[in-house]
Amino acid sequence: MGAEVGLLLEVRDLRFRYHGQAEPAVRGISFEVQPGEVLGILGPNGSGKSTLLSAVFDARKGHRAGAVSYESEPVTGPIGDRVGYATQQTALYHLLTTKENLTHAARLALPAKRVRAAVDAAVTEYGLGPAVNRVVGQLSGGWQRLVHVAASFVHDPPLRFLDEPTSALDFDTRGRLVELVRAWSARGVASVVTSHYPEDLEEMCTRLLIIKNGEVIRSATLSRLLAGLSRQLVVELSDEREVRIDVPDSAGQLSSAVVDAVRDSGTGTAKVAGLRVTAATLRGLLTEDPELAGLVDDE
Numbered sequence: 097m098g099a100e101v102g103l104l105l106e107v108r109d110l111r112f113r114y115h116g117q118a119e120p121a122v123r124g125i126s127f128e129v130q131p132g133e134v135l136g137i138l139g140p141n142g143s144g145k146s147t148l149l150s151a152v153f154d155a156r157k158g159h160r161a162g163a164v165s166y167e168s169e170p171v172t173g174p175i176g177d178r179v180g181y182a183t184q185q186t187a188l189y190h191l192l193t194t195k196e197n198l199t200h201a202a203r204l205a206l207p208a209k210r211v212r213a214a215v216d217a218a219v220t221e222y223g224l225g226p227a228v229n230r231v232v233g234q235l236s237g238g239w240q241r242l243v244h245v246a247a248s249f250v251h252d253p254p255l256r257f258l259d260e261p262t263s264a265l266d267f268d269t270r271g272r273l274v275e276l277v278r279a280w281s282a283r284g285v286a287s288v289v290t291s292h293y294p295e296d297l298e299e300m301c302t303r304l305l306i307i308k309n310g311e312v313i314r315s316a317t318l319s320r321l322l323a324g325l326s327r328q329l330v331v332e333l334s335d336e337r338e339v340r341i342d343v344p345d346s347a348g349q350l351s352s353a354v355v356d357a358v359r360d361s362g363t364g365t366a367k368v369a370g371l372r373v374t375a376a377t378l379r380g381l382l383t384e385d386p387e388l389a390g391l392v393d394d395e
């Protein structure tokens with residue numbers, strides 16, 4: 097890469113309220129996406145992730161305000177084949193085969209002469225060979241998710257929205273989707289991905305928006321978010337209290353650091369019940385930061 101790249105997508109102060117609802121679902125969210133970037137959107141159920149994705153390109157009925165530009169041009173209508181959106185619910189024809197579903201999606205997005213090559217490329221890229229002539233309704237949930245994502249992006253758009261792509265998937269399919277997003281990023285394709293799973297976002301994303309109740313409560317690169325998280329030694333005491341100290345530099349310093357911590361805690365009778373080190377991971381951040389605690393389920 098090297099050279100300075102411009103913004104692909106710029107969203108400013110986006111607000112959205114569903115018809116008939118008193119409270120907005122999205123309350124003034126701004127973000128930017130560069131070519132090849134993978135932006136993660138993390139938040140609990142009902143925090144507004146799906147609404148945010150669909151409100152960017154005005155795909156839901158409601159009151160919408162704010163500004164969106166694509167490659168620095170204001171977006172006032174559909175932007176056609178430059179974006180793809182893999183919705184949270186799979187959208188497939190269950191009585192048609194994988195190939196027929198992909199062909200249908202490609203016909204909607206591409207000129208007729210490009211359809212066949214696009215379908216063949218998708219079958220190869222997503223490893224759909226074993227499922228290509230099978231009726232989609234008979235495929236497992238994981239295969240259906242892959243076909244859905246393949247159909248959503250069969251036109252190879254440079255910007256992709258993926259709403260909860262890894263939800264309810266087995267380990268292998270989850271890993272496959274993470275790999276696909278990373279491979280797209282390596283060739284300059286940008287993705288915006290929502291998830292409840294910090295581990296998946298941590299593997300895919302370089303930047304994160306953490307949202308709650310339709311608002312951004314953290315926005316930073318992953319490394320910056322985790323840099324604020326110092327690893328600490330947590331000394332668990334027998335009276336169920338905890339004492340935190342910096343992780344000692346050597347095993348030799350460990351016992352005196354623990355003894356000091358227990359003494360300084362002011363309980364003469366408490367004993368050390370356990371030791372643990374807080375991890376510098378996104379899940380660690382969500383567990384340790386009081387403002388973020390409870391945003392995702394424990395796994």
Ligand SMILES: Nc1ncnc2c1ncn2[C@@H]1O[C@H](COP(=O)(O)OP(=O)(O)OP(=O)(O)O)[C@@H](O)[C@H]1O
Nearest residue numbers: 114117121139140141142143144145146147148184
């Ligand atoms: N069609 C709709 N009409 C009215 N309210 C809606 C509609 N869709 C979603 N909402 C409400 O908007 C808020 C945000 O919902 P949204 O689905 O965007 O959250 P989410 O973070 O994607 O949740 P999840 O993780 O469960 O998918 C919620 O309060 C939800 O009940």
